[in-house]
Amino acid sequence: MNNLQNIHHSMPIVSQVPILYVIGLVLILFSIGLIGVLSRRNVIVIFMSVEMMLNSVNLLFIAFARLYGDLGGEVMVFFVMAVAAAEAAIGLALVIALHRNYKTVDMAEVAELKQ
Amino acid sequence: MEELNMRMILFYVFSFIMVASALGVVLHRNPVKSAMFLVSFFVGLAAMYALLGAEFLAVVQILVYVGAIMVLFLFVIMLISVREENFESPGSNLGRTAATVLLIGAFAVQFLVMARVFTAGPGINASRPYHGSLGQTGKIIEGNVELLSFKLFQGYLLPFELISIVLLVAAIGAVVLAKKNRRKLQ
Amino acid sequence: MNLFSINDLIATAPALVLVTGAILILLLQIVLPKFRLQAAYGVAIAVTAAAILLLVTGIPTSWQAAGATVQILPPIGTPVPLTEAFNRHVLFSGFVSEFSLLILIALLLLLLNSRRLLAELDLNLVEAYLMMLFSAAGLLYFIAAQDLITLFVALELSSLPLFVLAGWDRHSKSSNEAGIKYFLLSVLATTFLLLGIAFLYGASEGRTNLNELFYSLSRQPQSVRFAPFLFGILGWIFIYAAIAFKTALVPFHGWVADVYEGSITFVTSFMASLIKIAAVAVFFKLVMNTPENHRAIVQPVLMVFAVGSMFYGNLTALVQTNLKRMFAFSSIAHAGYMATLFIFPVGSALLAEIQKEASAALFFYVAGYAATTILVFTVIAFLETGDGEKRRITLEDLKGLGKRNPLAAFLLSLGALSFAGIPPLVGFFGKLYILRVLLGSGQYILALFVAINSLLAVYYYARIVFHCYWDYETEGEKLTGSALRSPAAWISGMALAVTVIGLGLVSSPVLRYALDAMVRFR
Numbered sequence: 001m002n003n004l005q006n007i008h009h010s011m012p013i014v015s016q017v018p019i020l021y022v023i024g025l026v027l028i029l030f031s032i033g034l035i036g037v038l039s040r041r042n043v044i045v046i047f048m049s050v051e052m053m054l055n056s057v058n059l060l061f062i063a064f065a066r067l068y069g070d071l072g073g074e075v076m077v078f079f080v081m082a083v084a085a086a087e088a089a090i091g092l093a094l095v096i097a098l099h100r101n102y103k104t105v106d107m108a109e110v111a112e113l114k115q
Numbered sequence: 116m117e118e119l120n121m122r123m124i125l126f127y128v129f130s131f132i133m134v135a136s137a138l139g140v141v142l143h144r145n146p147v148k149s150a151m152f153l154v155s156f157f158v159g160l161a162a163m164y165a166l167l168g169a170e171f172l173a174v175v176q177i178l179v180y181v182g183a184i185m186v187l188f189l190f191v192i193m194l195i196s197v198r199e200e201n202f203e204s205p206g207s208n209l210g211r212t213a214a215t216v217l218l219i220g221a222f223a224v225q226f227l228v229m230a231r232v233f234t235a236g237p238g239i240n241a242s243r244p245y246h247g248s249l250g251q252t253g254k255i256i257e258g259n260v261e262l263l264s265f266k267l268f269q270g271y272l273l274p275f276e277l278i279s280i281v282l283l284v285a286a287i288g289a290v291v292l293a294k295k296n297r298r299k300l301q
Numbered sequence: 302m303n304l305f306s307i308n309d310l311i312a313t314a315p316a317l318v319l320v321t322g323a324i325l326i327l328l329l330q331i332v333l334p335k336f337r338l339q340a341a342y343g344v345a346i347a348v349t350a351a352a353i354l355l356l357v358t359g360i361p362t363s364w365q366a367a368g369a370t371v372q373i374l375p376p377i378g379t380p381v382p383l384t385e386a387f388n389r390h391v392l393f394s395g396f397v398s399e400f401s402l403l404i405l406i407a408l409l410l411l412l413l414n415s416r417r418l419l420a421e422l423d424l425n426l427v428e429a430y431l432m433m434l435f436s437a438a439g440l441l442y443f444i445a446a447q448d449l450i451t452l453f454v455a456l457e458l459s460s461l462p463l464f465v466l467a468g469w470d471r472h473s474k475s476s477n478e479a480g481i482k483y484f485l486l487s488v489l490a491t492t493f494l495l496l497g498i499a500f501l502y503g504a505s506e507g508r509t510n511l512n513e514l515f516y517s518l519s520r521q522p523q524s525v526r527f528a529p530f531l532f533g534i535l536g537w538i539f540i541y542a543a544i545a546f547k548t549a550l551v552p553f554h555g556w557v558a559d560v561y562e563g564s565i566t567f568v569t570s571f572m573a574s575l576i577k578i579a580a581v582a583v584f585f586k587l588v589m590n591t592p593e594n595h596r597a598i599v600q601p602v603l604m605v606f607a608v609g610s611m612f613y614g615n616l617t618a619l620v621q622t623n624l625k626r627m628f629a630f631s632s633i634a635h636a637g638y639m640a641t642l643f644i645f646p647v648g649s650a651l652l653a654e655i656q657k658e659a660s661a662a663l664f665f666y667v668a669g670y671a672a673t674t675i676l677v678f679t680v681i682a683f684l685e686t687g688d689g690e691k692r693r694i695t696l697e698d699l700k701g702l703g704k705r706n707p708l709a710a711f712l713l714s715l716g717a718l719s720f721a722g723i724p725p726l727v728g729f730f731g732k733l734y735i736l737r738v739l740l741g742s743g744q745y746i747l748a749l750f751v752a753i754n755s756l757l758a759v760y761y762y763a764r765i766v767f768h769c770y771w772d773y774e775t776e777g778e779k780l781t782g783s784a785l786r787s788p789a790a791w792i793s794g795m796a797l798a799v800t801v802i803g804l805g806l807v808s809s810p811v812l813r814y815a816l817d818a819m820v821r822f823r
Contacts, residue, residue: 016238017126017167024226025130029137030496031222036141037489038215044146044192046485048153051184052137053492055160060499062169066239070507071266073499074259076450077172078267080495081179082278083457086285087491088184090464091484092191093292097468098477099195110481112474113559229531272305273387274454277442280320281458284435287327288465291428292480 022063029056043098043105047091054084122241125166132159146192150185157181168241171260305387312386312393315352315401316441322348323434330427338427342416345430349409349437356402385447389510392447395818399664400444400582407574407671408437411567413793414679418567421686424470432462433571440579444586449498449509452583456494456547459579460487466568467560479563486556490546497539504532511590519592530594537591537599541606544587547580548636551609561629562693566685569625570678573632574671581639581667588643589656597647604644607747610637611754618761624681624694627761628674631720634758635670638735639663641747655742661815662734668811669719669727669804676797677716680709683790699768710769712794719801721762722755727801730808 029052036049058077065073099105136159139152157180164173267275310317326344329336384393412433419429439458446452464487468480502509505517506529521530546553561569591599614634621627642659645652684694684706703710719726732755739748804811 016240017122018238020230021126022167022239023229025133027222027226028134030492031219032134032137032141033492034218034222035215037485038211038218040141042146043481043485044188045140045149047488048140048149048188050485050488050492051180052140052153052156053489054495055157055180057492057495057499059160059163060496061502062164062167062172063239064499064503064507066167066169066241067237067503068507071262072450072507072509073502074169074172074263075266075271076453076498076502076509077169078175078263079271079274079278079450079454081175083281083454083491085179085184086281086457086461087484087488088187089285089289090292090461091488092187093289094464094468094477094480094484095191096195096293097471098481101472101474101477105195110478112478113563225535228525229528269305270388271390271450273309273390273442274448274451277439277451277454277458280435280438281454281461284432284458284461284465287428287431288461291426292465292468292471294471 017063019063019067022059026056026060026063029053029059041107043095043107043110044092046107047088047095051084051088054080122166126163129159129163129166132156133163147189150188150192153188154181154185157185166241167239169259171263309386312384313391313442313445315356315405316438316445318348318352318355319434319438319441322351323431323438326427326431326434336427338416341427341430342412345415345434346409346412348434349405349412353402353405353409356398356405387451389512390448390451391442391445392512393445396582396586396660396664397445399815399818400578400667401441403578403664403668403671404437404440404444404575407578407675408433410675410793410797411571411574413789414682415567417790418565418679418682418686422470422565424565429466429469432466436460436462436466436571437575440575443579444582446583447511449501449511449514453491453494453498457491459576460491463487463568463572463576466571467564469568470565475563476565479560482556482563483560486546490543490553493539493546494543497536497541497543500532500536500539502536504529504536511586515590515592518595521594523594523597533595534598537587537595538602540587541584541599541602544580544584545606547576548584548640549577549610549633550606550636550640551613551633552605554610554613554633557633558626558629561632562623562625566625566678566682569629570675570682573628573674573678577632577636577674578667578671581636581663584640585643585660585663593647593652596645600644600647603640604747607637607640607644608750610634610640611750612637615754615757615761619757621761622695622697624696624699624765627696628677628681631758631761632674634754635720637754638732638751639666639670641739641744641751642666642735644744644747646742646744649742651742655738657816657819658738658741660819661812662731662738664815664819665734665808665812666731669731669801672797672800672804673716673719673728676712676794676801677720679790679794679797680713680716684709684713696764696768699765700772702768703770708794712798714766714769715798715801717762717765719805721759725802725805727804727808730805734808734812 033049033053033056036052037046040046040049058080061073061076061080065071065077095105098110102110104110133156136152136156140149140156143149143152157176161173161176161181164170164176322344325348326341329340329344385391386393412430415429415433419426436459439455439460439462442455443452443459446455464480464484467483468476470476498509501514501518504521505514508514508517518533521527521533523530525531525534542553546556549557561573564572588596588603610633614630614632614637618627618630618634621630642663645655645659649655681694684698699710699713702713715726719728722729722732732751736748736751739745739751
């Protein structure tokens, strides 16, 4: 085990992902999710887009956690996952209740309240 | 110019998978296929976690998202038999189109500014282990999972406990909301 | 890193009491087959009262473990010592204790009415009390959070029950719509909060504790060519945006009118009072924790929030005919008034003094706003439930209400006049103190905006009073609403009326007390 770690440490540091590349990826994914939220009308697809945004932020947390060697970011990702699971349960229950009354999950048709 | 190495090649591959799946989620008209694209997105993300050196979270990502959350999504989609959606043309809702363009533009500008000031930045050393000492015992631990659990139950005890209440609320709330017509039963 | 000790539990006792109460209700309901709604109602009120008692008096010294400090509201003239708990994840100061007290009192007043109002709509389930207690406990942790991770989790703990409550009326289309809209936009705001936290985490080399963050960030050179500084700026903007969503500030106001109108009115008053108290307090705390070099650049964003909300809220409320929508827009405007207190002159030598004054003015304004909001929405709820299925109340319906239901008309007018800022009422003094802080710190343009908007707002509030008492001609069915007959409703209605009038009369001692209690935030 010790030897293995020594090998890791003595490796020349060429194989590193630059932090800016990760940030760029995160922002691209976040924007794609945002497009989904703003342009789709199906409630479930909107919610899936939001999940995608949450996950892209998780990637940013992990990148920073690894960059600074601090575990706080990874712990945060843990909490985000748990919260996302809770949100999924509540959100999908709301979707089912919505569908029961409206017979649709299209946000354009869900307009009982005055604009 | 740095040479292309294995890690960078993998980074590009996973990035491609993730961006393509993300576009699939947003652009596909059939919600079931959107959900399948989301699964592929999550798997790509888990691979990226592993690439960056967070192996444990990669496994948890697969278990929680692909194993639990996506099943829930697919279950609900199947339950309410969603039909395919026709896209409206961007011109039909000018305000929303403008907001979308504006926000995406803001993100693009934000990234360009960063790219100018930050030229690639420091690299993430994926093989560096975390260091930490075990509280009052002073024992030094090196290892992702061990230190993570230690942090979770000591340093982050309060949010950890709060999460348990959040999950309780989710369980009760989902039952209350999705329950059948109680009024009629009485 | 300390091991967990009993002191941590003692320090967060009020929130724990609420959680315990909620779990007790849940368990009793399973164990005792004859457990009735009445009992759940009783338990909920009892634990809320117990939490208030704990907060005001503290835990008797004999219970405390060695060296434990309990958060107590400060006696007049003495600032409380800062209490940290759970590895500096929560921090209790006079500021936090005072806002916690506001939240608990608001919760108690809402709970008093809950049974009657929910029963009228046939929606009185035990789970409603669970949701309210959990949400309030989440808000207490939210205000006290000193670590961004705890802040995020506590925010979720307070929001998730609200998604359930917003969609509580499962058979009503409007409630469904309100629930799903609130849920989707709230989750979107959460992603922005997380992005902000991630950027701050990256900017400060891996810190999430507000205190450490402050010292780490304040050492950065103020230049956007320095990448971590840029991250910090982005982080603050995203976090502000997320909390502005909770506070209902322009441009994150899109959900407010629909959700306020669509939810059952009881839940609306919960959102408009408790959530707003907590969001405003946390917003202020975050602004306090933004170091000067970042604040110099981020401040214009706050300016947009404040001025935009004031004008948008008031101008849109002018043309509303639906009463609930009107008050929804007016709540945006009030959030705008409060947000003016988040703006301080950059580089002022008297910054600490200004911030202290601002925090006291904020406390006073929020207290008055919460009391008035609960009063107004409670009256609307009673008016709605009187005529069976009728749900939407327009200004037209109010005509002649003064004759048909004098008490409701009186309370509604009282609330409207207080919102408008008519002198002996609490709303007037709230605005006065805001103006005093703004003028004292030399922000004359903001003060001018506040004054203009106060005048604008008088028009639509006055219309309510006018319709109630002077305008009797109406076509169509007449709205009477149910009389506020039940003792609980009567007590809470009177308590609120007395607060709205009385808090104005004793405003200067209250402000002095708030000032004394405010201690440093970091």
